[in-house]
Amino acid sequence: MRNSTNSPQIAVAPMMDWTDRHCRYFMRLLSPSALLYTEMVTAAAIHHGDADRFLRFNEEEHLVALQLGGSDPSLMASATAQAHTYGYDEININVGCPSDKVQSGQFGACLMAKPAIVADCYRAMLAETDRPVTVKTRIGIDDQDSYDFLKDFVLSLVAAGCRKFIVHARKAVLDGLSPKENRSIPPLNYERVYRLKRDFPELEIVLNGGLDDLARVDEVLEHVDGAMIGRQAYHHPYFLAELEQHFNPAWEPPTRSEIVLRMLPYIESVVRKGEPLGRVTRHMLGLYSGQPGARAWRRYISQHAHLAGAGPEVLLNAIAAMPAAA
Numbered sequence: 024m025r026n027s028t029n030s031p032q033i034a035v036a037p038m039m040d041w042t043d044r045h046c047r048y049f050m051r052l053l054s055p056s057a058l059l060y061t062e063m064v065t066a067a068a069i070h071h072g073d074a075d076r077f078l079r080f081n082e083e084e085h086l087v088a089l090q091l092g093g094s095d096p097s098l099m100a101s102a103t104a105q106a107h108t109y110g111y112d113e114i115n116i117n118v119g120c121p122s123d124k125v126q127s128g129q130f131g132a133c134l135m136a137k138p139a140i141v142a143d144c145y146r147a148m149l150a151e152t153d154r155p156v157t158v159k160t161r162i163g164i165d166d167q168d169s170y171d172f173l174k175d176f177v178l179s180l181v182a183a184g185c186r187k188f189i190v191h192a193r194k195a196v197l198d199g200l201s202p203k204e205n206r207s208i209p210p211l212n213y214e215r216v217y218r219l220k221r222d223f224p225e226l227e228i229v230l231n232g233g234l235d236d237l238a239r240v241d242e243v244l245e246h247v248d249g250a251m252i253g254r255q256a257y258h259h260p261y262f263l264a265e266l267e268q269h270f271n272p273a274w275e276p277p278t279r280s281e282i283v284l285r286m287l288p289y290i291e292s293v294v295r296k297g298e299p300l301g302r303v304t305r306h307m308l309g310l311y312s313g314q315p316g317a318r319a320w321r322r323y324i325s326q327h328a329h330l331a332g333a334g335p336e337v338l339l340n341a342i343a344a345m346p347a348a349a
């Protein structure tokens with residue numbers, strides 16, 4: 024399903040500890056048009072902590088969406104106001120994370136059972152920005168695992184003004200499964216997401232979960248407006264370049280080595296500011312996955328990026344250490 028610019032929306036999922044600003048800078052080189060989500064940031068952390076640390080990003084990252092976690096409308100509103108000032112292109116509410124920490128803070132997936140609270144947050148946030156405010160949710164939680172449950176949740180957000188939903192197409196099990204297990208054990212149910220789009224064609228529906236090859240993405244886009252990719256984009260980042268070229272054939276994909284060269288000035292500036300090299304290179308370990316030399320690339324970087332004084336030359340040496348020209 025195509026939007027008005029005739030290209031479907033491809034997004035990279037919010038992933039804690041993974042999709043930080045260094046990762047997003049790297050991913051942007053692999054895909055000029057994907058919408059990149061931040062890690063989840065709690066509204067409370069922005070309120071009580073060093074907001075700039077959580078919110079700053081590189082201009083090159085656009086289009087970039089901030090994902091917020093929380094359930095207090097006034098905190099969510101003030102975090103949204105700050106996100107607006109920083110220039111985020113979208114602000115997203117996390118109604119999908121199942122971790123214990125998140126549940127005790129009363130946000131994440133458990134909020135699917137409290138749509139009125141999410142709607143209150145939504146209204147308060149919408150008053151602070153003219154950018155899209157969106158919701159990322161699961162298809163259900165625990166035994167509340169029916170189409171009607173999902174539909175009622177969505178409708179309460181629609182009444183608050185929400186027009187875009189990202190749906191991770193598996194339920195969350197709040198008790199008994201770890202966050203990691205919650206990403207693989209509950210079965211995927213794309214049909215429930217397709218039905219939502221069929222019943223509410225005016226809504227923008229982005230499907231997430233298990234999209235790990237082009238054929239699947241193509242198939243899903245027959246039914247919904249967008250595809251959000253998580254783990255595959257992180258572990259095999261060149262997949263993003265393949266997607267970009269697939270949907271935007273005029274785009275000439277850079278080779279993996281060209282990507283590395285384009286990262287060097289950025290890395291140099293990060294290291295000059297005193298950040299360890301490894302904070303950037305850890306996101307690049309999968310760049311050559313599936314290619315000859317992938318293991319040598321990973322090994323060289325893992326062994327050298329943390330050494331004192333390590334800088335961009337580590338990447339050039341890593342390429343040189345690969346047995347086959349990449």
Ligand SMILES: Cc1cc2nc3c(=O)[nH]c(=O)nc-3n(C[C@H](O)[C@H](O)[C@H](O)COP(=O)(O)O)c2cc1C
Nearest residue numbers: 036037038039062063119191232233234252253254
């Ligand atoms: C390491 C990791 C961290 C994640 N952190 C978040 C998060 O902060 N917010 C969120 O909504 N989902 C989070 N997720 C879930 C992903 O956004 C996505 O919904 C899930 O991985 C399914 O998509 P995939 O099969 O394409 O990976 C995380 C996933 C991973 C692997």
